[in-house]
Every structure is written in structure tokens, then in C-alpha cells.
Amino acid sequence: MARVVVDPIPRIEGHLRIEVEVENGKVKDAWSTGTLFRGLEIILQGRDPRDAHLLTQRSCGVCTLVHSLASVRAVEDALKIKIPPNARLVRNLTHAAQNMHDHPVHFYQLCALDWVDVVSALSADPAKTADLSAAVSGRPQTKKYYEGLKGKLKAFVDSGQLGPFANAYWGHPAYKLPPEANLMAVGHYLDNLRQQVHAAQMTAIWGAKNPHLQGHLPGGVTVVEQLNADRISQYLFMLKEQIAFLEEVYIPDVLAVASFYKDWTKIGGNKNFLAYGDFPQSDVEPDSFYFPRGAIFDGQLKALPVDVSKITEDVTRAWYEPGQPLHPSVGETKPLSGDALKGAVPDTKSKDGKYSWMKAPRYDGKVMEVGPLAQCLVSYVGGNKEIKETTDLVLKKLEVGPEALFSTIGRIGARAIKCLVNAKAAEKWTTELIENIKKGDTRTFTSYKLDETVNGQGFGLNDVARGSLGHWINIEKGKIKNYQQVVPSTWNLGPSDAKNQKSAVENALIGTPVADPKKPLEILRTVHSFDPCIACAVHVIDPQTNEIYKFRVS
Amino acid sequence: MDQFVDFNERLAAKGVSRREFMKFCGLMATVLGLPMTFAPKIAEAVATKRPTVVWMHFAECTGCTESFIRTTHPWTADIVLDIIDLAYHETIMAAAGDQAEEILEKTVKEQKGKYICICEGAIPTKDNGVYGKIHGKTFLEIANHVVKNAAATICVGACACDGGVQAAKPNPTAAKSVAEVTGVKTINIAGCPPNADNMVATIVHYLLLGKLPALDEQGRPLFAYGYLIHDNCPRRGHFENKEFVKEFGDAGAAKGWCLYEVGCAGPETYNNCPIIKWNQGTNWPIEAGHPCIGCSEKGFWDNASPFYVQK
Numbered sequence: 001m002a003r004v005v006v007d008p009i010p011r012i013e014g015h016l017r018i019e020v021e022v023e024n025g026k027v028k029d030a031w032s033t034g035t036l037f038r039g040l041e042i043i044l045q046g047r048d049p050r051d052a053h054l055l056t057q058r059s060c061g062v063c064t065l066v067h068s069l070a071s072v073r074a075v076e077d078a079l080k081i082k083i084p085p086n087a088r089l090v091r092n093l094t095h096a097a098q099n100m101h102d103h104p105v106h107f108y109q110l111c112a113l114d115w116v117d118v119v120s121a122l123s124a125d126p127a128k129t130a131d132l133s134a135a136v137s138g139r140p141q142t143k144k145y146y147e148g149l150k151g152k153l154k155a156f157v158d159s160g161q162l163g164p165f166a167n168a169y170w171g172h173p174a175y176k177l178p179p180e181a182n183l184m185a186v187g188h189y190l191d192n193l194r195q196q197v198h199a200a201q202m203t204a205i206w207g208a209k210n211p212h213l214q215g216h217l218p219g220g221v222t223v224v225e226q227l228n229a230d231r232i233s234q235y236l237f238m239l240k241e242q243i244a245f246l247e248e249v250y251i252p253d254v255l256a257v258a259s260f261y262k263d264w265t266k267i268g269g270n271k272n273f274l275a276y277g278d279f280p281q282s283d284v285e286p287d288s289f290y291f292p293r294g295a296i297f298d299g300q301l302k303a304l305p306v307d308v309s310k311i312t313e314d315v316t317r318a319w320y321e322p323g324q325p326l327h328p329s330v331g332e333t334k335p336l337s338g339d340a341l342k343g344a345v346p347d348t349k350s351k352d353g354k355y356s357w358m359k360a361p362r363y364d365g366k367v368m369e370v371g372p373l374a375q376c377l378v379s380y381v382g383g384n385k386e387i388k389e390t391t392d393l394v395l396k397k398l399e400v401g402p403e404a405l406f407s408t409i410g411r412i413g414a415r416a417i418k419c420l421v422n423a424k425a426a427e428k429w430t431t432e433l434i435e436n437i438k439k440g441d442t443r444t445f446t447s448y449k450l451d452e453t454v455n456g457q458g459f460g461l462n463d464v465a466r467g468s469l470g471h472w473i474n475i476e477k478g479k480i481k482n483y484q485q486v487v488p489s490t491w492n493l494g495p496s497d498a499k500n501q502k503s504a505v506e507n508a509l510i511g512t513p514v515a516d517p518k519k520p521l522e523i524l525r526t527v528h529s530f531d532p533c534i535a536c537a538v539h540v541i542d543p544q545t546n547e548i549y550k551f552r553v554s
Numbered sequence: 555m556d557q558f559v560d561f562n563e564r565l566a567a568k569g570v571s572r573r574e575f576m577k578f579c580g581l582m583a584t585v586l587g588l589p590m591t592f593a594p595k596i597a598e599a600v601a602t603k604r605p606t607v608v609w610m611h612f613a614e615c616t617g618c619t620e621s622f623i624r625t626t627h628p629w630t631a632d633i634v635l636d637i638i639d640l641a642y643h644e645t646i647m648a649a650a651g652d653q654a655e656e657i658l659e660k661t662v663k664e665q666k667g668k669y670i671c672i673c674e675g676a677i678p679t680k681d682n683g684v685y686g687k688i689h690g691k692t693f694l695e696i697a698n699h700v701v702k703n704a705a706a707t708i709c710v711g712a713c714a715c716d717g718g719v720q721a722a723k724p725n726p727t728a729a730k731s732v733a734e735v736t737g738v739k740t741i742n743i744a745g746c747p748p749n750a751d752n753m754v755a756t757i758v759h760y761l762l763l764g765k766l767p768a769l770d771e772q773g774r775p776l777f778a779y780g781y782l783i784h785d786n787c788p789r790r791g792h793f794e795n796k797e798f799v800k801e802f803g804d805a806g807a808a809k810g811w812c813l814y815e816v817g818c819a820g821p822e823t824y825n826n827c828p829i830i831k832w833n834q835g836t837n838w839p840i841e842a843g844h845p846c847i848g849c850s851e852k853g854f855w856d857n858a859s860p861f862y863v864q865k
Contacts, residue, residue, distance in 0.1 A: 006651035008688050010644045013616045015688060037678070037685040038613055039726030040719065048860035054847060055855065058719040061617020061747060113648045152635070161604060161639040167657050168648030190631045197624055201833045208842035209832035210624070211617040211747055212849075215842045217802065217862070222843035224808045341684050357685075445803025524650055 001028070002517040007035070009527055011110040013062040014534025016493065018505075018527055022514045027523070030502070030509035032493045034358040034534050044483040049075045049450065049475050050218050052483060056471065057212055059485065060533055062105075064211040065098045065203060066464035067471070067485070073460025074471040075218040079450065082283050084443035086227060087220030089433040090206045092279050093235060094213070095464075096426040100242045101199035101210075102465040103372070103419035104250050108192035111412065111528040114521060115257050116177060116185040119170035122157065124183035126150055132180045136256050138248025141187060149187050169521040174513075176260045185257075188249055195245045202238050205231055220445035227437060227444065236430050239423065246420045251394075254416040258398055258409050265400055268408030268508045268526040271299040273374035274306065274363050274491070276470065278463040279425065290425055291375050291418075291463060292382035295363060299406055303382045306363075308461070311470070313486065314360040317353055317495035325362060325498070328472045328484045329457070358534075360494040360503060361486050369504040370467030370491040371530060376414035377405060386421045408508070411529040452478045466533045467491060492530045505530055605761070606669040608642040608661055610700060612693040613686050613720050613729055614675030618711035619645050621747035625754050626834055638757070641669070644688075655689045662703050670760065671704035673697070676713040676720055677735045678727035685727040694735060701736045706766060708741045709733070710753055712849060715742040715773070722855035733773070741766050742773035744825075746849035751830050752778040772852055774824070783820035783846050786828040789813070799843075807843055817862040819848030 007017035017033040040059060044052055053071035057064060069091060076083065126146035134140040156162075169175075177185070200210040206223045207213030215222050258265070277286050277293030286293040294303030312325035319336045336354075362368070379387035380402070394417060395402060404410055459472045467488030474481040492504045502510070508526050515522070609619070623630045634640050641661045642654070649657060661669055675693075678685035683694030701707045712718035714732045721729040733740045743753055756775055759767045767775040784790065792798070792812040799806040799813050814821070823846055831838045839846055848858035858865070 007690065008644055008651065008654055010647045010650050010654055013645070015611070015686065035687045036613060037727060038720040038729075042724065042726045043719070043722045043855075048862065050862050051859050054861060055719060055722075058615050058617070058746065061615040061620045064617060064620065109646060118648070156635055159604075161606070161641075163634055163638075163640045164643060164647040166641065166647075166649060167653040168650075169653075193623065193630050194626075197626055197629075197834070200624055201836045204833040204836040206842065208837050208839040208844055211620045214839040214844040214847065217844070220803065222802055222807075224803060224843055225810055226837075226842060338681060341681050442808070443803065445801075445807075447801060447803070519653075520651070 004514070004517045004520050004523070006520055006523055009524070009532070011113070011528060012532040012534065013060060014489075014532065016527075016532055016534050018509075018523060020509060020514070020520070020523060022517050025513055025515070027509050027512045027514060030506040031355055032495065032503055032505050033356045034493070036534065037357045041483050041485065044480050047480050049078070049473065049478075049480050052473065052480060053216060053218070054214075056485065059487070061211040063098070063102060063465045063533055065094065065207065065213050066462060066469060068213060068216050069095060069464070070460040070462045070469050070471040070485075071473075072216050072218045073462065074458050074473040075460075075475075076458070077460060078456035078458030078473050078475050079218070079448055079454065080456070081219055081446050081448045083220045083446055084441070085436055086433065086441065086444045087446075088280055088283070089429050089436070090221045090223065090227070090444070091216065092429050093426055093433070094203050094207050094215070095279070096422050096429070097199055097202035097235075097239075097242075099419055099422050099465055100246070101196050101203065103415050104192050104199075104245070105196050106415065106465075106531045107250065107254065107412065108189045110531065111525075112185060112189060113168065114525045114528055115175070115261060116189070117170055117172075117175040117182050118153070118165055118168075118186060119157070120175065120177070120179045121182040121186050122150065122154055122179075124150060124179035126183075129180040129183045133184050137184065137252050141184075146183060146187070150183060153186060169519045172519055172521045173515050174521050177257070181256060181260065185253065188253055191249065195242070198238055199242055202235055202242070205235050219448055222444075224442065224444050227433075227442065232430065232434060236427070239426055239430065243420070243423050243427075246416070246423055251416055251420060254413055255394065255397055258413055261409060262398070262400070264409040264525070265404035265407045267512055268529060269406035269410065270367075270369040270504050270507055271406070272297050272363075272366050272368045273377050274368035274370050274468055275375040275378040276306070276461040276463045276468040277375070277378070279422075286461075291379050291384060291387075291422075294378035294382050295368070296374070296377055296381075297366070299403075301377070301381050301402060303378045308459070310364040311486065312362050312365070313490075314362055314497035316360075316498040318356050318359050319354050320359075325365070328470070328486050329459075354495075356495040358490045358494040360497045361491050362497060362501075365499075367501050367504060367507065368491060369508075370488050371411070372415040372418045372465075372467070373405065373411045374467060375463050376418050379418075384421070386424065387417065390417050390421055408526045408529045415531070450478055454478045464488065466531050489530075489533050493532050493534070505532075604637065604639050606639045606641050606661060606665050607672060608658060608669055608700060608704075609640065609672040609674065610642075610696065611644050612673065612675030612677055612697065612714070612732075613727070614711065614713045614718070616645055616674070618674045618747040618753075619643070621750050622710070622753050623750075624833060625750040628754075633754070637761075638670075651689075658700070662700055666703045668705050670757075671701050671707040673701065673707060673709045673714040673732045673740070674711055676717045676729040676731065678720070678729050679735065680726075680728035697732055697736055701732060701738050706741065706760065707732065707736075707738055708743065708756060708760075709773075710743050710748055712744060712746040712854070714740075715744050716852045718746065719855055740773060741769060741775065744772065744774050744779060744850040744852075746854075748850070749778075749827070749830060749832060752826070770824070774850070778826050779824045779850060781824060781826050781829065783823045783825055783828060783840075786826075787820055787840060788828065789840060802843070810843075813840060813843070813845040815864045816845055817860070817864060818845035819851070819854070819858045819861075819865060820846040822858070822865070823848040823851050825850040
């Protein structure tokens with residue numbers, strides 16, 4: 001039996017350590033550890049509730065914007081504010097553009113190198129690569145282009161300064177793509193670096209800047225005179241460019257990778273899924289969500305309604321004093337500190353069984369996977385026609401059934417499908433925005449009172465790039481009394497719980513083949529398929545006070 | 555100059571014309587506030603030197619890395635493949651675990667005093683820094699090791715420069731800046747996050763002159779942080795005419811009036827946002843009707859908040 005520790009896990013946001021036990025060439029057990037704590041909730045206490053979205057947005061600069069969205073919705077829920085239709089549409093369009101940035105960046109920059117062998121690309125035949133790109137890509141390149149790309153790659157390798165490509169697992173037997181497919185992928189890896197700049201630009205059209213947008217606030221959005229034909233057409237034409245990239249490059253590349261790694265449609269899956277749903281199409285929530293809310297159990301293709309009161313967090317395996325699993329609205333936080341933290345090493349054999357800064361969220365006591373796969377599955381069975389059609393098309397091309405979605409490759413594929421469907425829906429919302437403005441409705445903000453007489457509790461749920469995100473706020477005398485974030489990566493990458501139920505990533509890793517424990521490439525594949533984003537997962541506990549957080553779901 | 559000729563060949567091989575390259579150098583000269591005659595010198599500097607860079611992530615959100623990759627002159631790929639040797643950067647590097655750690659150790663040992671260290675994130679110091687670890691070592695240990703052996707250290711973003719968001723009151727982990735923890739004088743590219751153009755320009759300045767650019771008392775490069783937002787704000791005329799937005803979404807907001815009364819920190823904030831704007835000049839906060847939150851100023855999370863109330 002071999003113990004394998006991968007620390008740091010690169011190509012993610014944040015600081016993550018994965019430990020696995022390998023027996024007979026397969027993972028027998030796994031532990032996921034968040035190795036950083038920041039403490040943002042404590043910092044929020046006593047502040048102006050309107051500032052929370054700026055502060056929580058700094059939870060993560062990769063999935064920037066999404067904590068701002070969850071936060072303004074939580075404050076609006078607490079203060080009973082209904083935002084104008086233009087504000088809802090601008091938020092949807094900006095959030096959709098954020099996904100167009102986030103999902104392709106994940107595929108090309110963060111996960112592709114687990115499947116694409118850059119060194120193998122050096123032996124590709126440029127003419128054959130051109131033929132391959134003509135056959136599978138919607139944006140074929142010429143032999144001359146691939147000669148140039150190969151030459152550039154060769155010059156880079158010959159320089160001896162390999163930069164970010166140094167010391168990787170090149171040549172590992174688990175790499176299956178032919179040299180030509182690898183060379184084509186290297187080209188798209190570079191293309192994505194350009195595409196993502198434009199997607200980020202789209203978020204800045206009404207969000208001022210990216211990362212860390214400054215265009216939302218409780219009550220609506222700040223743009224007024226910028227809701228003009230010039231800005232709308234800029235968004236629309238950039239959107240068309242993005243959709244073309246998704247259709248011509250991203251989706252075909254995901255299909256190409258999936259077709260060479262079909263064995264990975266049987267590896268790395270889970271059975272329970274939770275999606276909060278998102279993209280409100282009226283002020284009726286969650287009923288008007290474009291991507292519906294729902295939960296899936298035991299791998300059944302059936303979505304059940306979500307009861308928000310069934311969400312709890314367990315701290316048995318995190319660096320807290322023991323306590324019962326509680327709903328975030330009445331959550332208790334009694335963390336270890338000082339001397340007790342001397343044992344805070346991510347040693348899975350530690351005496352107290354604690355090994356992470358992350359809590360373990362559960363739904364109805366069960367482990368749930370969240371993220372684009374969960375949202376895709378819930379939408380697939382929950383009546384989203386476009387998701388159903390696109391997913392069926394992808395499954396048909398790969399000659400596999402829906403069961404293939406419950407896997408590492410399924411997770412990667414669902415992200416691409418959701419991204420494309422979301423982008424196309426944004427075209428519709430842009431048209432709605434135009435129609436609304438044509439009618440003479442230019443409102444972007446709803447006025448409200450916030451002073452020392454104001455109290456309220458609320459929550460904001462979003463389904464964002466990495467999955468189900470919830471913020472809970474308690475406002476007392478116009479200030480934040482308590483604030484809690486339950487974030488996607490704690491659902492997926494948290495530790496196990498009192499019942500020793502493993503988290504989604506730990507479950508998914510069990511059974512994964514590992515050809516060489518010294519080069520655990522296969523571990524990275526499944527971990528990266530979740531798109532871990534740890535910075536926002538590591539500040540949900542309070543190491544200093546033993547204060548009891550009390551919230552009420554309104 | 556021989557190496558420069560090779561560089562032109564390398565550029566040609568990747569489809570970048572010398573004209574495009576010189577355009578980048580011209581842009582860099584502008585951002586740095588240098589006369590245009592410096593453009594050829596910039597070209598020579600980036601062509602002849604490809605120094606090793608290690609980019610460390612501590613307590614942070616990766617927003618500064620994300621901002622950095624929004625650069626287009628040059629594109630990120632051009633920087634990584636042709637201008638610097640980015641040996642260590644956890645967000646993009648292919649190597650993992652022990653293999654990643656090995657690269658860092660090798661760089662620190664073999665290139666001691668020669669590599670550039672870029673730091674993103676603050677260092678938690680409470681309980682000996684147990685709140686942040688990589689490869690079993692605390693950020694505190696790592697920073698002291700990697701920063702102290704570097705030729706120069708560039709801090710990107712509020713967290714590395716002065717502790718940032720996790721150091722806001724009550725600073726639960728006693729997070730501190732890289733300079734405070736290591737005692738090393740750092741160049742501080744402030745902002746939450748900083749603009750990509752300012753990060754790139756600082757690196758180019760270092761390559762060009764082999765020394766740090768002129769800094770203010772907070773360690774910020776004057777070429778970027780020598781300007782008050784308020785002095786370059788297109789809404790300044792409204793401030794002088796006392797035409798203020800009283801509430802978001804009001805008639806003044808529709809006319810693009812001054813945001814001072816809804817909390818704008820522009821009068822106290824040094825940064826070049828109104829001049830270079832964000833995301834390829836697409837927009838910037840005040841143009842989008844949102845007050846400046848003063849994110850390039852020390853301690854802004856406490857000093858400039860509540861953000862939507864007149865200062």
C-alpha cells in the first residue's frame with residue numbers, strides 16, 4: 001500500500017492538499033485538505049451591509065463577481081428590496097459573461113495539461129495536424145500554422161527554460177492523445193488566453209472592471225446612462241464572438257478529449273447532486289430561474305425540490321470543537337485556536353481525526369456534489385430544453401448514454417455544455433434589455449432605507465461557475481450582526497463528517513487507477529474536474545472567538 | 555545585439571512582426587512615463603534578458619493573477635514564452651506536489667540572488683502562521699526563504715503590499731504584508747487587484763534599467779501611483795460645479811454627475827485608473843457610476859469604509 005500526498009495541487013485557485021492511499025494500482029481511500037484560513041466572516045461583522053458584496057467578492061478573484069451577486073441578493077432578501085428588470089438583466093448578462101470566461105479558462109489553463117502531453121506535440125506532423133483540425137475543429141488551421149506552432153514550441157523547449165511546463169508528468173502512460181491532437185490542443189491553449197481577455201471585457205461593460213467588478217450593489221446596478229445602444233451593441237457583438245469560440249473550439253475540443261479517454265466516463269463519478277439554480281427571468285424566484293433548482297439522489301435521473309432548511313454543516317473533521325451539524329442560519333462556530341492548533345497538521349492519522357480548514361456541508365445529512373455537472377443534470381431532467389438538446393447531441397456524438405455523465409469526463413463535458421447554453425440564453429436576455437429600454441424603462445436601482453432602525457435576516461443563493469453558493473446575513477441596527485458563506489468548494493472538497501461520509505472529491509477519487517504513485521497524474525484529473533476554488537472555501541470558521549452564530553431563514 | 559537578432563527571428567517564427575513588437579514597447583514607454591526614444595531600449599532589454607521569475611501565492615484570492623492575464627500588449631503567452639522564465643506559479647504550472655516543490659527549491663538554491671520574486675497574498679502570523687501552509691511549510695517560513703534570496707521582490711495587490719482584506723479589522727489571523735514579515739524592501743503594485751498594465755510595466759522597467767522604478771513612500775511606482783484619481787477624473791467638472799449624485803439611480807446619476815456624496819474615495823486615492831482605464835480601456839468604476847473605493851491606498855478596507863457614505 002502506498003500513501004501519496006500531492007501538495008500543492010497546482011492549476012486551481014487557492015491552497016489544496018490531497019492525500020490518497022493506493023492499493024493494487026487503485027485509490028483505496030482519499031483525504032482532501034484546505035490549507036489556508038482567512039477569516040472574512042469575522043471581518044464582516046459590524047460593517048455596513050452594502051459593503052459586504054465588495055468584501056466577499058475578495059473571497060475569490062477567479063470566480064470574481066459571484067460572491068458579489070450572492071451578497072447583494074442576501075441583503076435584498078433581508079431588506080425586502082425588489083430590483084428593477086434592467087438590473088436583473090444586467091446582472092444576468094454580466095454573470096453569463098463571467099461563465100464564458102471562467103469555464104474555458106478552466107478547461108484550457110487548469111485542466112487540459114492532465115490530458116494533453118505538451119512534449120508529445122513536438123513529434124506531431126503539421127500536415128496531419130491540419131487534417132485533424134479540419135476534421136474535428138470548427139476553426140481549422142493550416143499546415144503552415146502548425147509548422148510555426150511546432151517551431152515555436154521546439155525553440156521554447158530547446159532554450160532549456162521550460163517555465164510553467166517544467167518537471168511535469170510528460171510521457172506518462174496515461175496520456176492517450178496522438179501527437180497531432182496534442183499539438184492542436186497546444187494551439188487552442190494559447191488561443192484561450194486571448195479569448196478570455198475578451199470575455200472579461202464583456203463583464204467590464206457594465207461592471208467597470210474585471211477582476212473584482214464595481215457595478216453591482218444592493219438595490220440594483222450602478223450603470224444608468226451606460227445602458228445605451230453603444231454599450232449594448234458592444235456586448236452583443238462580443239457575445240457572438242464568444243459563442244463562435246465555444247461552438248467552434250471549446251465544445252469540439254472537449255469532444256475530442258472525451259473520445260480518446262472514454263474509460264474516464266466510468267471513473268470519478270458521484271451519485272448525489274445539488275443545484276440551487278440561477279438566472280432569474282422575472283422577480284419570482286426560484287421558479288423563473290433559467291437553470292432550475294433541484295436535487296438528484298442515488299444516480300437517478302429525477303430532480304427533487306430543494307428544501308433550503310435541510311442544509312447543514314458538520315465540523316467533526318475540521319479544526320473545530322465537536323458539535324452537532326447545524327443549519328447555517330443557526331450555525332455554531334467553535335474553532336480550535338492557540339495550543340489546540342498545534343495539532344492542526346493535515347496528517348490523516350492525527351489523533352483527533354481533523355484534517356482541514358473547510359467545513360463539511362451536507363443536504364438532508366447526505367454528501368452532495370455541486371457544480372456545472374449538478375446544474376446540467378438537474379436542468380436535463382428539470383425542463384431546460386436547450387440543456388437537454390445540447391447534452392443529447394454531445395452524448396450521441398460520443399456514442400454513450402446519460403450514465404456517462406456521472407464521471408470525471410462527464411464533469412468536464414457538462415461544464416462546456418452549460419457554458420454554451422448559458423451564452424446563447426444571454427442573446428435572448430440582451431434582446432429583452434433592448435425591448436425594455438425601448439419601452440422607456442431606464443430604471444436600474446430601487447431606493448431603500450438603511451439606518452440604525454433597520455433589522456432583517458436573509459439569504460442569497462446562486463449557482464455559479466463552481467456550483468451552489470449561498471450567503472446568509474443577519475442585519476441588526478443597520479449593521480452586519482453575522483454573515484456566513486457556504487461555498488461550492490466546501491461541498492465538493494470539504495472533509496468527511498461524523499458519520500465518516502467522504503466528501504464528493506474524496507468519493508470520486510476512490511477507485512481511480514494510479515499507474516505510478518510517484519507521478520499521480522490520474523489524481524489530478526479527477527481533482528481538477530471539480531475546478532477547485534479554495535480561497536472562498538477556507539474562511540468559513542472563526543479561530544479566535546467561540547461565538548455562536550445565529551441566523552434565521554426569512 | 556546578437557541576441558536581439560535571434561529574438562527577432564523568434565518573434566517572426568511565432569508570427570509577431572517587429573512592428574507589432576515595437577508597438578508594445580512604445581505602449582510600455584507611455585505607461586512608464588518615459589520618452590518615446592526609450593522604446594528601442596525596452597525592446598533590447600526584453601530581447602536580451604529572460605530572467606527567472608517565481609510567483610508566490612499566500613493568503614489571497616488569485617485576483618491579481620487573473621488581472622495579470624488580462625494583458626494584451628503583450629499577451630500573457632508572449633510574456634511567459636518570450637520575455638520571462640516563469641519557473642514557479644501555482645495557478646498555471648503543470649508540475650504538482652513534490653515535483654512543484656522541487657522546482658522552487660532548485661530555483662532558490664541555484665539562482666540565489668538572481669531571480670525575481672513576485673508575491674500575491676498576505677502572510678498570516680498568528681500562532682506561528684499555522685493558518686496558511688504549502689507542502690507542509692507555513693507561508694511565514696516560505697516567504698522568509700524565497701523572498702530573502704531573491705534579487706528583487708515585487709508585491710502585487712493589496713494583500714501582499716499591506717495585508718489586504720484578511721488584515722482588515724479585527725485581522726483574525728494577524729495577516730501582514732510581505733515587507734513587514736521579511737524586512738525586505740519590496741516594490742508595491744497596489745490595488746485590489748492592480749491593473750495588468752501597471753504590473754507589466756513594472757516588470758519591463760526592471761528589465762530595462764536593472765533597477766526598481768521611482769517609488770513613493772508606500773513603495774508604489776510613481777509612474778502609476780503618482781496621480782490622484784480626482785485630478786484626472788472626467789467627472790471633476792461636476793465636483794467643481796457642485797453637481798452630485800445624491801442616490802444611486804437618481805437624475806444626477808443619469809447625467810453622470812460626481813459620486814463624491816455617495817462615497818467616492820477618488821479625492822484621496824492615487825492611481826492611474828482614469829488615464830489607462832481597465833480591460834483594454836473598456837471601462838473603470840467611476841465611468842460605470844460606481845464610487846472609487848480607494849483600493850490602491852493602504853488599509854482602505856477600514857479607512858475608506860463604509861464605502862457608500864460621503865467621506
